[in-house]
Amino acid sequence: MTAESARASDFPAIVRLLTDAALPHDDLTPEHLRHFLVLRDGDGIAGVVGMEVADDAGLLRSLAVSEGRRGGGLAARLVDALEARAASAGIRTLYLLTTTAEDFFARRGYARADRAAVPDAIAATPEFRGICPASAACMSKALVPAAV
Template sequence: MSIQPAQESDFHAIVRLLDETALPHADLTPEHLAHFLVARDGDTVVGVVGMEARGDAALLRSLAVAADRRGGGWASRLVDALEARARESGIRTLYLLTTTAEGFFARRGYQSAERDAVPDAIRATEEFRGICPASAVCMARPLVPMAEPVPVS
């Protein structure tokens, strides 16, 4: 399996995976996929994660792994890859909303955040304004830039 940038041709497979995992996607369009990654097994999409970037902040969304692939660390690998991509894009903080994965994200360094403290641009996303329920936990994680490798003499 490999993690790769999502392609527009992956759209229907991503929507199917989000349906299977009961994640919201009413606002998702093929244009969003520019900031999405997929885990592939051959030609089959078996995992997905995305972000909606707004300046130096982004909303992490749509983390899903096919039921028959769970427990193999693919969710962590997808988030690691998305965080690396976010850093490269100048994102300083990732925000998310979750109703089921608070523990997973807490173990990865995300902390509960007050919705009012989230930047207006993130709060203006469709997912934040109404697609995710008001009962969803809001979490945030600052992204520290990766240190430059130390040259070896």
């Protein structure tokens, strides 16, 4: 199973997957899907991850794997694919908010970040402005080394 770009026609299935995973999606539209990746299997979409782009920063969001496929490494595959795509698009740092997966992301090289220090364009996203609670862990990962 290889991560591939989501299509607008995937939108209802992605919303169902996010709903099943208790993840926010009220702000999503089919237009957001241009920065989303999915894993497909015979039953449809097995996993999804998305990104919002703001200059050279990205907001990783909406990582979900269908209940029957959890524990098999699909989430890691999705994150790896999104990071590779983000880096090739010039994204230098990925940010995220999580209430449940801090350990998962820490194992993948993400570290706690000061929510007040994220770029303004990321802080202005609906997810930062109020969809995710203030208690959510803010994390970041540099995808390319800082210029010296």
